[in-house]
Amino acid sequence: MTVELISVGTELLLGNIVNTNANYLAIQCAGLGFSMYHQVTVGDNKDRLYEAIDTARHRADIIILTGGLGPTSDDITKETLASLLNKELIMDEYSKDRIMSYFKNKITENNWKQALKIKDSLVIDNDNGTAPGYIVEDKNNVFVLLPGPPREMIPMFEDKMLPYLQKLQDKVFLSRMVKTCGIGEAKAETMIIDLINNQTNPTIAPYAKNGEVHFRVTASANSSKEAEQLLEPVISQLQARFANNIYSLIEEETLEEVVVRLLSDHNLTLSCAESCTGGLVAGRIINVAGVSDIFTEGFITYSNQAKMKYLNVKESTLKAYGAVSEQVAKEMAIGAAKASSSNVSVAITGIAGPGGGTEEKPVGLVYISCFIDGDVFVNKYNFRGNREKVREQSVIAAIDLIRRCIVEIYG
Amino acid sequence: MTVELISVGTELLLGNIVNTNANYLAIQCAGLGFSMYHQVTVGDNKDRLYEAIDTARHRADIIILTGGLGPTSDDITKETLASLLNKELIMDEYSKDRIMSYFKNKITENNWKQALKIKDSLVIDNDNGTAPGYIVEDKNNVFVLLPGPPREMIPMFEDKMLPYLQKLQDKVFLSRMVKTCGIGEAKAETMIIDLINNQTNPTIAPYAKNGEVHFRVTASANSSKEAEQLLEPVISQLQARFANNIYSLIEEETLEEVVVRLLSDHNLTLSCAESCTGGLVAGRIINVAGVSDIFTEGFITYSNQAKMKYLNVKESTLKAYGAVSEQVAKEMAIGAAKASSSNVSVAITGIAGPGGGTEEKPVGLVYISCFIDGDVFVNKYNFRGNREKVREQSVIAAIDLIRRCIVEIYG
Numbered sequence: 001m002t003v004e005l006i007s008v009g010t011e012l013l014l015g016n017i018v019n020t021n022a023n024y025l026a027i028q029c030a031g032l033g034f035s036m037y038h039q040v041t042v043g044d045n046k047d048r049l050y051e052a053i054d055t056a057r058h059r060a061d062i063i064i065l066t067g068g069l070g071p072t073s074d075d076i077t078k079e080t081l082a083s084l085l086n087k088e089l090i091m092d093e094y095s096k097d098r099i100m101s102y103f104k105n106k107i108t109e110n111n112w113k114q115a116l117k118i119k120d121s122l123v124i125d126n127d128n129g130t131a132p133g134y135i136v137e138d139k140n141n142v143f144v145l146l147p148g149p150p151r152e153m154i155p156m157f158e159d160k161m162l163p164y165l166q167k168l169q170d171k172v173f174l175s176r177m178v179k180t181c182g183i184g185e186a187k188a189e190t191m192i193i194d195l196i197n198n199q200t201n202p203t204i205a206p207y208a209k210n211g212e213v214h215f216r217v218t219a220s221a222n223s224s225k226e227a228e229q230l231l232e233p234v235i236s237q238l239q240a241r242f243a244n245n246i247y248s249l250i251e252e253e254t255l256e257e258v259v260v261r262l263l264s265d266h267n268l269t270l271s272c273a274e275s276c277t278g279g280l281v282a283g284r285i286i287n288v289a290g291v292s293d294i295f296t297e298g299f300i301t302y303s304n305q306a307k308m309k310y311l312n313v314k315e316s317t318l319k320a321y322g323a324v325s326e327q328v329a330k331e332m333a334i335g336a337a338k339a340s341s342s343n344v345s346v347a348i349t350g351i352a353g354p355g356g357g358t359e360e361k362p363v364g365l366v367y368i369s370c371f372i373d374g375d376v377f378v379n380k381y382n383f384r385g386n387r388e389k390v391r392e393q394s395v396i397a398a399i400d401l402i403r404r405c406i407v408e409i410y411g
Numbered sequence: 412m413t414v415e416l417i418s419v420g421t422e423l424l425l426g427n428i429v430n431t432n433a434n435y436l437a438i439q440c441a442g443l444g445f446s447m448y449h450q451v452t453v454g455d456n457k458d459r460l461y462e463a464i465d466t467a468r469h470r471a472d473i474i475i476l477t478g479g480l481g482p483t484s485d486d487i488t489k490e491t492l493a494s495l496l497n498k499e500l501i502m503d504e505y506s507k508d509r510i511m512s513y514f515k516n517k518i519t520e521n522n523w524k525q526a527l528k529i530k531d532s533l534v535i536d537n538d539n540g541t542a543p544g545y546i547v548e549d550k551n552n553v554f555v556l557l558p559g560p561p562r563e564m565i566p567m568f569e570d571k572m573l574p575y576l577q578k579l580q581d582k583v584f585l586s587r588m589v590k591t592c593g594i595g596e597a598k599a600e601t602m603i604i605d606l607i608n609n610q611t612n613p614t615i616a617p618y619a620k621n622g623e624v625h626f627r628v629t630a631s632a633n634s635s636k637e638a639e640q641l642l643e644p645v646i647s648q649l650q651a652r653f654a655n656n657i658y659s660l661i662e663e664e665t666l667e668e669v670v671v672r673l674l675s676d677h678n679l680t681l682s683c684a685e686s687c688t689g690g691l692v693a694g695r696i697i698n699v700a701g702v703s704d705i706f707t708e709g710f711i712t713y714s715n716q717a718k719m720k721y722l723n724v725k726e727s728t729l730k731a732y733g734a735v736s737e738q739v740a741k742e743m744a745i746g747a748a749k750a751s752s753s754n755v756s757v758a759i760t761g762i763a764g765p766g767g768g769t770e771e772k773p774v775g776l777v778y779i780s781c782f783i784d785g786d787v788f789v790n791k792y793n794f795r796g797n798r799e800k801v802r803e804q805s806v807i808a809a810i811d812l813i814r815r816c817i818v819e820i821y822g
Binding site: 011014022071 | 418423424425426427428429430431433434435436437438439440441447448449450451452453454456459463596597598600601604607608616617618619620627683685687688689690691692693694696697698700701702703706707708709710711712713714716717720721751764765766795796797798799800802
């Protein structure tokens with residue numbers, strides 16, 4: 001089975017956005033055992049899109065199109081494919097109802113465009129936006145139409161398109177995820193380079209994502225059971241190599257979900273005291289649904305004043321060691337736990353830059369402290385990159401430190 | 412002038428790396444005023460690469476190829492182009508010397524491959540690796556060959572290729588950005604559909620990004636001055652139509668930067684009181700460098716207890732109206748401003764879901780309140796989507812509300 005990817009959107013040709021969809025879908029298709037020989041990007045232009053689809057359908061079995069499903073006049077993917085296949089566009093009552101209930105009284109004329117479907121196509125719900133996806137089966141090809149925004153495209157692909165595509169493949173492809181945090185991509189790869197170099201079946205594909213490194217292990221076999229048996233020993237080897245750096249073997253489980261689960265399992269409550277991360281750690285923790293049982297309050301103490309007022313950090317400590325120091329991180333964590341009566345707390349203080357760095361305390365220096373049941377752990381980090389990058393890495397390190405501390409103490 | 416981009420590398424088709432080169436080169440070409448209509452990715456396969464270049468040369472003036480210039484046998488870009496153009500590959504003495512001095516005694520046989528050039532081509536030095544770049548001028552086309560690794564490609568492009576390409580362009584291209592917040596993509600487009608439909612020069616390209624809608628207005632002319640004169644009236648029209656929904660005309664300025672600038676300009680200080688957004692509003696504000704003058708502290712009051720303890724929200728208000736109510740949002744904002752002695756504060760309370768919704772107060776109901784110099788504004792929102800989406804929209808709406816309140820009061 002061959003697959004060709006067509007990304008539609010003038011914004012890609014102008015460089016307004018990076019085409020991460022192409023990367024995501026390439027990984028997914030490789031995992032499905034499809035051969036991808038071409039990726040093509042065209043703008044919101046009917047003639048060029050027509051030509052691209054026409055070329056693709058003669059050289060690939062499956063054509064995946066992303067983008068161009070929006071409500072505006074330059075969204076033309078559905079219309080162009082319909083005209084190429086000589087199929088009608090018809091009003092889909094189901095989509096119409098969904099759009100009506102979504103927009104209530106705020107429907108503008110062009111919203112109705114999204115209720116049109118190519119005749120005989122399957123309409124695929126979009127749970128994160130208004131543009132549905134479509135599967136169009138033609139004599140020699142299958143066309144998969146996905147919305148452009150990754151946060152609409154990815155869930156739709158994973159929940160709805162993947163099961164469909166899996167059925168087109170006669171081999172069983174099974175993949176498992178090993179999700180690590182706390183080691184860089186290059187180092188992680190070096191730690192298992194022998195396994196990667198000798199891989200045949202299962203394959204091991206590493207990829208770095210938001211400061212984490214994930215490994216997708218994929219086996220192909222004649223049955224699920226056989227595939228499982230092939231996966232088992234490789235997963236065990238990765239577990240042995242990466243040990244505590246692995247936070248989950250469940251593909252959809254995020255680091256913050258693991259932390260919330262661990263806290264909840266051990267009847268622990270959490271508070272946060274953040275300086276340079278300014279609320280982002282709590283912000284990510286609170287993205288987990290049902291977090292109210294374990295999280296009640298957090299402190300954004302950007303100024304020294306606030307650190308003293310809310311967290312009881314001593315003025316003498318600030319004077320002696322500076323706000324970005326092991327000692328202050330420690331007092332912040334203790335203070336947050338006390339003020340909020342939580343069993344666990346995490347505190348972050350650092351120099352995110354671009355200003356504020358010195359030779360002794362350069363930009364990127366961050367102290368993260370975790371208080372847990374009376375014990376306090378502090379880690380020192382030297383992160384690279386700009387302000388945003390330093391803060392992002394601090395957030396991940398802080399959430400990961402909570403995880404490591406709970407695992408350390410509660411096993 | 413049209414340009415087509417061909418990215419060469421099986422690793423792109425397998426999803427091992429994200430094609431950031433395509434994005435970088437798209438931006439560069441847009442800046443040069445070249446029209447890019449196609450981006451194509453093919454693997455390290457001679458036939459498919461040959462076909463891709465052959466197609467490209469018939470529909471574009473300039474063809475930029477990245478990747479496939481390395482020393483190994485699957486690096487075939489130069490070889491394939493030479494065979495397509497019926498040109499010889501000859502040993503380039505200059506490259507040979509460079510390779511000898513680079514590798515000293517460690518030259519392996521395949522390193523010599525990198526000293527070969529297509530006859531009559533220009534060899535472009537690679538200051539960050541061993542693979543030189545090339546410019547090949549043919550009757551109807553210019554071929555630009557660049558190495559694949561971004562840290563070799565980008566400096567080579569900027570230092571050596573850009574000056575060459577600039578000379579090919581006689582027109583001046585100038586673009587300006589109009590960045591709006593608070594109106595959806597479909598509605599924003601409807602508001603200026605007549606302008607979009609009648610556009611020729613300048614062109615108006617809308618695109619939605621993280622809850623904002625941006626319009627890129629681009630003019631081409633014989634001089635910068637003339638391009639400016641073409642842009643001026645269109646920008647004015649967009650300003651008249653979108654009014655206060657426009658937060659910036661500066662491409663790289665973010666919404667939070669505008670808010671920090673406005674606060675700073677008017678000597679105002681800010682605090683945040685967040686329930687469902689859990690720190691994300693402060694987190695985004697604090698991403699602006701030098702924010703410490705205007706932001707000192709923030710409160711993450713996820714529980715009712717915390718709302719009372721830190722923000723002095725009355726128990727009676729919580730009982731009478733519930734935590735997600737106009738009244739509580741108001742008291743949170745007032746309380747945050749008081750506790751932190753700030754002139755401005757923003758408070759967010761809402762139901763992010765998936766649980767917690769009722770018929771009367773459904774998931775997505777969010778109240779955002781802004782306190783400013785004694786006045787308090789409250790907005791009610793009904794956001795759509797999952798927990799993450801509701802929170803994200805709340806964050807943007809909160810930051811935008813601060814902006815609108817300052818503009819409203821301070822003009």
